[in-house]
Amino acid sequence: MKIEVKNVSKSYRHKEALKNISFTIEGPKIIGFLGHNGAGKTTFLNLLSGLISTTKGNISVNGENVFNVPLTLRDICFVAENENFQEEMTIAQTLKANSFFYPKWDGELAMELLEVFALNPKDKVRSLSKGMMSALGIITGFASNAGITIFDEPYIGLDVAARNTFYDLLIEQQTDNPRLFILSTHLIDEASKLFEEILILHEGQLMLQKTVEEWHENIVAVKGNPSDVEQAISGLKIIYKHTFMQELTAIVFTDGQSIEGQNIMLEPVSLQDMLVYLSKQQKERAIK
Structure with missing residues (x-):
């Protein structure tokens, strides 16, 4: 997978969230996508996932524009910090719905991970704690088998043991089914050993892109x-x-x-x- 970002800016009414950034990422690889709150990380990830459009510039995956191109978006799984799932659906219904969207969905892996994170498929999303919601997001990301899998603060509410389970699964997945993982997190000391390449956004600009x-x-x-x-x-x-x-x-x-x-x-x-x-x-x- 190859992501090309060319002269991308994103402006809101009173703020320029991204300021003419350009870079290229190629995978399979685990990318650390870092920066402080307000640096523009989540804005960029929403752009990459086709959820919003750029003000200027272009983002493409394998040469295809990501905005409003369903075939491209089916190979991008964005697990956001929150609001990933419909509250009235059960966990089982949520995973079933995701299986229709992602053509490479691994239902067997999803069932295995439900047991790993001790989630009951009959529970409704609205009844889940923050940690359970994070676990459901992690399961969705891994089971999607999307060529580009994005985790934005994926383990809010999870304890140390569950976070370590996530790290172990990430390494296992990258070994068994290599893809381009993008991980945005504030728990840098914990996650830094996973990264193969690092991008740092600062005040809407790309400050640094280096391999480890x-x-x-x-x-x-x-x-x-x-x-x-x-x-x-x-x-x-x-x-x-x-x-x-x-x-x-x-x-x-x-x-x-x-x-x-x-x-x-x-x-x-x-x-x-x-x-x-x-x-x-x-x-x-x-x-x-």
């Missing part, structure tokens, strides 16, 4: 006296800079270059660290 290998090899925090750090990172792509207590922290993309200098420290940058830095940057802008 590129991340570990090329993204580093440089800390120290401001003048020494500035000299050491000269010519490098700067992702973020912050000064605190006369110490400058700069997150940079080295592109394979070595960083040398006196009175500086080099530290690895985790995904969680990156989002913390971006949050600080956002607050600093708001204060100014």
Whole structure:
């Protein structure tokens, strides 16, 4: 599967949610799609799923536009954070309805996962707790067998054991039935080991797209006296800079270059660290 995003913007009445973003994703692969609340993640996922149209630009899957093209949309399963299912239907009716929409639906897998998550197929959706609703969404995503399967905060209300079950199932599914999984989550420390590629949206723009290998090899925090750090990172792509207590922290993309200098420290940058830095940057802008 190949997703191509070309110069996409999405505006609402008082806000530009996405600002001229362009990128390409190819699978099978597990993608970490990250960013703070308001970064534009859910807006983009709704666009990719054909639920809303772009203001400008185009999104295509294997060369076909995603908006208003039923054949393309049948190979995209979007499990949103909420409001995935009709409240008056039972779990069994919900899964049956989904089986009509997704041509590669795996009914046997759906039944197995009902037992894994201890869901009663006779229960109505309206009676389910948040955790049970999340479990039903997870079951739908895996059983859909859609070439592009999207999970947006898929485990709200689930305990640690159930979340670990989801991670195990994700790895198992990617081994047995490879596809393009897109996972958007705030539980980054838990999920980061699953990702093969990472995209970070920040304030409606694509800030970063790197494979996990590129991340570990090329993204580093440089800390120290401001003048020494500035000299050491000269010519490098700067992702973020912050000064605190006369110490400058700069997150940079080295592109394979070595960083040398006196009175500086080099530290690895985790995904969680990156989002913390971006949050600080956002607050600093708001204060100014």
